[in-house]
Amino acid sequence: MGLTTTLANALSGLNAASRGADVVSQNISNARTPGYARRELNLSALSLGGQGAGVWIDGVSRSLNQSLLTDRRLADADVAAAGTRTSFLTAAEQALGQPGDAGSLGGLYAAFDAALVQAASRPDSQARLQAVVDAANDLATKFNGLTDMLQQARMDADDAIATQVDELNKLLIQTDELNADILAARASGRDATALMDQRQGLVDRISQIVPVREVARDHDQIALYTTGGAILLEGNPATVGFSPVGVITADMTLASSALSGLSVNGQPVPSGPTGVLGGGSLGAQFSVRDELAPEIQMQIDALARDLMERFEAPGVDPTLAPGQPGLFTDAGLPFDPLIEEGLAGRIRLNTLVDPSQGGALWHLRDGLGAVAPGQVGDATLLNSLRDAFAAPRIPASGPFIGAGRSAGGLAADVLSQVASNRQNAEAREAYTTARQTSLTDLQLKDGVDTDAELQNLLLIEQAFSANARVIQTVDDLINKLIGL
The missing domain is CATH 1.20.1260 (Ferritin)
Structure with a gap:
């Protein structure tokens, strides 16, 4: 040498x-x-x-x-989805209130029942009759507020979907641009590893919105597919479409086309947590808008229906004429089973018994259809109203067990169901978070x-x-x- x-x-x-x-x-x-x-x-x-x-x-x-990275990305999507569901169910449970709380739904049912009992013991007392009116108004207002909260949550979810779809489209375009930059860098003999790091960060952000799998292509290019089978990036980035609405009411659903679903490159795709773009935070927002909130709305609508039908039932108030609303009304009208959706948002106390709305307290004691006051010491109707409220009754709608329950018992069932769903969601979130943490730790150990x-x-x-x-x-x- x-x-x-x-x-x-x-x-x-x-x-x-x-x-x-x-x-x-x-x-x-x-x-x-x-x-x-x-x-x-x-x-x-x-x-x-x-x-x-x-x-x-x-x-x-x-x-x-790459295998560990893919698993961690899927865990990120699970955590984002579980957190969204838990946050909504926690807010719904708080809105319903805990048993024993004065402003909770169960507490207002108990207060209304107690007001009826006290009024029946002194039917001549204007103060006790007014207490019944106040308790009934509070109960109707609670139903209205719950409906407002649920529909606001659906509107917030709709807005979040629009925001995340915009973000997803931007991230896909940026990832495609980095693909091109990496290809150009390789062709000129320059180091492209820093660009690959940036691209990995973009895919990490995409995977929180929609769970994706990264597929390697020639010349350090990548393609992206969702776990549901949609092609997000293969040569060119896909365009995800969504049209938000300004206001959502209880009767608006995806099935009725009143709400928008998702499209990929102009073609409609199944939306929701199990759709082709489901599994991440985007699918969870669809779950809140189209499943979780409507399910609770259906339950409180069924509660409102039960409350109205108890006091419209024949024999409870003999002075009521056929077709006349009872103590609670659907915005002044009797209950119509064809328009139950959103009933909790429209339930009102009958103005005949409310002095602040031109009514008279004696209608509580003498009957809604009575034309003149009766004996001030007669508690027959008040006892009948209280018996109707406390009597076991099988609800005509809602996901309740097929057994007779009092009005307060049904309200407790709703809270119990929401609390159970929240606990299940928290358990799922805890599991997904622990899994994500473990995979992140493994990735760090496998790193530098x-x-x-x-x-x-x-x-x-x-x-x-x-x-x-x-x-x-x-x-x-x-x-x-x-x-x-």
């Missing part, structure tokens, strides 16, 4: 050692950077004319466990190990020193040859 070849070998070794030190420094400085993948310097032997000519730097590659990087740096320093010594030795030999 000649001195020239020896010098070339040593110089290539110095260059490789210098590049290796740069890679190690990048790894250590980005050890905790989200989306950063550990770099590895790829080297190969350089041979010219059948003789060794040093080391060749093939480039820098990213060391990444600073101790190992420092050990590599020591080896690189030794290689640099050895190559520098070879160059010094060659220089000394050349000087001696020149001096002969």
Whole structure:
């Protein structure tokens, strides 16, 4: 081996050692950077004319466990979905109120029952009759407020869907642009690993909205498919469509086309948590808008119907004419089973018994259809109203058990169901969060190990020193040859 070849070998070794030190420094400085993948310097032997000519730097590659990354992304989507569901159910449970709370639905049922009992014990007391009116108004107002809360939650979910669809489309366009930038960088021989880190961060954000699987393509390109089978990126980014609405009422549903679903490249696709774009925060918002909130609305509508029918039943108030509303009305009208949707938002106390609306308290004691006050000491009707309220009755609608329940018992059943769903959602969220944490920890352990990087740096320093010594030795030999 000649001195020239020896010098070339040593110089290539110095260059490789210098590049290796740069890679190690990048790894250590980005050890905790989200989306950063550990770099590895790829080297190969350089041979010219059948003789060794040093080391060749093939480039820098990213060391990444793609399977672990995919699992962690799916866990991110699960956490986002579970958190959305839990937040809604927690808010719904708080709106219903806890048993024993004065402003809870159950507490207002109990207060109304107590007011009827007290009024029946002193039917001549204007104060006690007014207490019944106040308790009934409070109960109707609670139903109205629950409906407003549920429909507002649906509108918030609709707005969130629109926002997330816009964000998803932007992220897909940016990912496609990075695909093109990476391809151009590779073609010009430049290092594209930093661009790949940026692209990984974008896909991480996409996976929280919609769970996706990344598929490698030639020349460091990627394609994205949802776990439901939709193509989000394959050569060109897909366009996800959605049309938000301004106001949502209880009767508006996706099935009736009053609410918008999703489309991909102009083609409608199944929406919701089990749709082709379901599984992440986007699917969870559809679940709130089209499943969770309507289910609770259906339950409180059934409660409102039960409350109205109890006091409209024949024999409860003999003064009522056929077709006349009872103590509670549907915005002034009797109950109509054909328009039960949203009934809880329209339930009102009959104005005949409310002095603030032009009515008279004596109608509570003497009958809604009575034309004149009767005996002030007659508690017959008040007792009949209380018996109707407390009597076991099988509700005509709603997801209740097929057994007779009092009005207060039905209200407790609704709270129990919502609380049970909230607990299940919290358990699911706890599981998904624990799984996400475990996968994140595994990914970090599989990433940059600073101790190992420092050990590599020591080896690189030794290689640099050895190559520098070879160059010094060659220089000394050349000087001696020149001096002969």
